[in-house]
Amino acid sequence: MPHVYGLQSAQAEFQKRAAALASGELNAHAADVDAKGRFPHESLDALARKGFLGLSVPEQFGGAGQGPRVFAAVAEELAQGCGSTAMIFVMHVAAAQAIAASTTLARKDEVLRSIAAGTHLTTLAFSEKGSRSQFWAPVSALVNDNGAFVASAEKSWVTSAHHADSYVSSAQKPGAASPLESTLYLIDRTNSGVRVHGSFDGLGLRGNDSAPAVIERASVAQDDLITPLGEGAAAMLQVVLPWFNVGTAAMANGLCRAATAATAAHLQHTGFAHTGTSLRDLPTLRARLADMSVRTEQARAFLGYALGEIEHPSDATPLLVLQTRLASIEAALDVTELAMKACGGAAFSRQLPVERIFRDARAGWVMAPTADHLRDFVGRALTGLPLF
Ligand SMILES: Cc1cc2nc3c(=O)[nH]c(=O)nc-3n(C[C@H](O)[C@H](O)[C@H](O)COP(=O)(O)OP(=O)(O)OC[C@H]3O[C@@H](n4cnc5c(N)ncnc54)[C@H](O)[C@@H]3O)c2cc1C
Known part of the structure; x- marks a missing residue:
C-alpha cells in the first residue's frame, strides 16, 4: 500500500529506518526520559549516528537532502517511540532550514556540514517573555555596535536549551518601527552572553529541555545574521x-x-x-x-x-x-x-x-x-x- 505521505520507494527507506529506531532505541528510554524529565541522550546519539540530524540538509553539505514528505514520515515514526525526541528533532530540522535558506550567515557551510555529520544540534529561540506565544513579534532588539550588534533578550522557551550547539534567534532590527521588522541571527549556546535558566518541568514532552534562556549583551557580528536586517x-x-x-x-x-x-x-x-x-x-x-x-x-x-x-x-x-x-x-x-x-x-x-x-x-x-x-x-x- 502506498504511504499516506506519498513516499517513493527510496524515500520509504528513511521512514522504515526511523520506525526501527523508534521501536528500538527511542522506545527503550521513553518512559525513563518522561519519568525523570531528562534529555533523551541515547535517542539523540542514535539519530546522529544514523544520519537523521542531516535528513533535510542539502546534499552539497553532506546531508540527505530530503524534503517535507520524508521529514513528516520520519517525525511521525519518531513520535511513536518518544515524543520528546521527536520534538527535539522537529525543532532542529526547522532551525536547520532557516540556516540552509540564509544568504547572509558567513559560517552557513560549516554549520550545515556539522549538522549533516551529526555533530551539531540546533534549535529555535523565538518565543520571548514579553510577547509570549506571539513569536512573530520579538520585543528584544539588536543594538548597533561599531559595525556589529549587541543582543539582549529574554527567550521564554528554547527546546534543547542546555544541549543545542546553536540557537536560531530572533530580534527586532536596530531602530525598528514595529516588531515585525525583525532579523534572525545564529548564536552559540556557549556564547558568554547566553544563560539558560533552570530546567523544564512540564506536563508532557518532559525530556525536550525547553527552558528559558537569557541573552545578555551578547555580541552578534554581521556574519552571524541569518537574514538581512528587517527580513526576519x-x-x-x-x-x-x-x-x-x-x-x-x-x-x-x-x-x-x-x-x-x-x-x-x-x-x-x-x-x-x-x-x-x-x-x-x-x-x-x-x-x-x-x-x-x-x-x-x-x-x-x-x-x-x-x-x-x-x-x-x-x-x-x-x-x-x-x-x-x-x-x-x-x-x-x-x-x-x-x-x-x-x-x-x-x-x-x-x-x-x-x-x-x-x-x-x-x-x-x-x-x-x-x-x-x-x-x-x-x-x-x-x-x-x-x-x-
Ligand atoms: C514543549 C514546548 C516546547 C517549546 N519549544 C519552543 C522552542 O523551542 N522555541 C520557541 O521559540 N518556543 C517554544 N515553545 C513556546 C511556544 O511556542 C509558545 O510560545 C508558548 O507555549 C506560549 O505560552 P504562553 O503561556 O506564553 O502563551 P500566551 O501567549 O500567554 O497564550 C495564552 C493563551 O492565549 C492565546 N492567545 C495568545 N495570543 C493570541 C492571539 N493573538 N489570538 C488568539 N489567542 C491567543 C493562546 O492560544 C493561549 O491559549 C515551546 C512550548 C512548549 C509547550
Missing part, C-alpha cells in the same frame, strides 16, 4: 513555519498512531476472568477505538494532501499548511482522550504508555502558532483579512 518575519513565516507546521502535525499524527495501537492491543489482550470475555467484546470500547482510528487517518490524509501542495505550491498552500497543523493537533487531543477512556484505569496508571502519550499530545496545542492563533489565521485568510 519573512523567514519565520515562509521558511521556518512550513517546516515547523509539517513537523508538529506529523508528530501529533505519530502520537495518535501510538495511542491507537496501544489501545487496540489493550482491548485485545485484556479481559474479565469471571465472564471469559475481553475488553474488545464491549461495543462502547470498539466504537471509541474506531473513532480514534478515523480521526488519526483523517489527520494523516490531510497532511499528505498538504505535502503535495507544498511540492507544487499554489495560492492555497499557505492556508493548507496552517490547517494541517490545526487538524493534527486537535486530533491528537481528541484521540488521546478517547484512549484514556477506552483503556480506563490501566491508562490512568502507568501500566500502559497511554497517559504519557496523552500528556505529550497536549504540547502541540499550546506551541505557537497555538490552536487559537491557527484558527484566527485561517479565519482571516478565508475572509480576506491580512494575517497581522
Whole structure:
C-alpha cells in the first residue's frame, strides 16, 4: 500500500529506518526520559549516528537532502517511540532550514556540514517573555555596535536549551518601527552572553529541555545574521513555519498512531476472568477505538494532501499548511482522550504508555502558532483579512 505521505520507494527507506529506531532505541528510554524529565541522550546519539540530524540538509553539505514528505514520515515514526525526541528533532530540522535558506550567515557551510555529520544540534529561540506565544513579534532588539550588534533578550522557551550547539534567534532590527521588522541571527549556546535558566518541568514532552534562556549583551557580528536586517518575519513565516507546521502535525499524527495501537492491543489482550470475555467484546470500547482510528487517518490524509501542495505550491498552500497543523493537533487531543477512556484505569496508571502519550499530545496545542492563533489565521485568510 502506498504511504499516506506519498513516499517513493527510496524515500520509504528513511521512514522504515526511523520506525526501527523508534521501536528500538527511542522506545527503550521513553518512559525513563518522561519519568525523570531528562534529555533523551541515547535517542539523540542514535539519530546522529544514523544520519537523521542531516535528513533535510542539502546534499552539497553532506546531508540527505530530503524534503517535507520524508521529514513528516520520519517525525511521525519518531513520535511513536518518544515524543520528546521527536520534538527535539522537529525543532532542529526547522532551525536547520532557516540556516540552509540564509544568504547572509558567513559560517552557513560549516554549520550545515556539522549538522549533516551529526555533530551539531540546533534549535529555535523565538518565543520571548514579553510577547509570549506571539513569536512573530520579538520585543528584544539588536543594538548597533561599531559595525556589529549587541543582543539582549529574554527567550521564554528554547527546546534543547542546555544541549543545542546553536540557537536560531530572533530580534527586532536596530531602530525598528514595529516588531515585525525583525532579523534572525545564529548564536552559540556557549556564547558568554547566553544563560539558560533552570530546567523544564512540564506536563508532557518532559525530556525536550525547553527552558528559558537569557541573552545578555551578547555580541552578534554581521556574519552571524541569518537574514538581512528587517527580513526576519519573512523567514519565520515562509521558511521556518512550513517546516515547523509539517513537523508538529506529523508528530501529533505519530502520537495518535501510538495511542491507537496501544489501545487496540489493550482491548485485545485484556479481559474479565469471571465472564471469559475481553475488553474488545464491549461495543462502547470498539466504537471509541474506531473513532480514534478515523480521526488519526483523517489527520494523516490531510497532511499528505498538504505535502503535495507544498511540492507544487499554489495560492492555497499557505492556508493548507496552517490547517494541517490545526487538524493534527486537535486530533491528537481528541484521540488521546478517547484512549484514556477506552483503556480506563490501566491508562490512568502507568501500566500502559497511554497517559504519557496523552500528556505529550497536549504540547502541540499550546506551541505557537497555538490552536487559537491557527484558527484566527485561517479565519482571516478565508475572509480576506491580512494575517497581522
Ligand atoms: C514543549 C514546548 C516546547 C517549546 N519549544 C519552543 C522552542 O523551542 N522555541 C520557541 O521559540 N518556543 C517554544 N515553545 C513556546 C511556544 O511556542 C509558545 O510560545 C508558548 O507555549 C506560549 O505560552 P504562553 O503561556 O506564553 O502563551 P500566551 O501567549 O500567554 O497564550 C495564552 C493563551 O492565549 C492565546 N492567545 C495568545 N495570543 C493570541 C492571539 N493573538 N489570538 C488568539 N489567542 C491567543 C493562546 O492560544 C493561549 O491559549 C515551546 C512550548 C512548549 C509547550
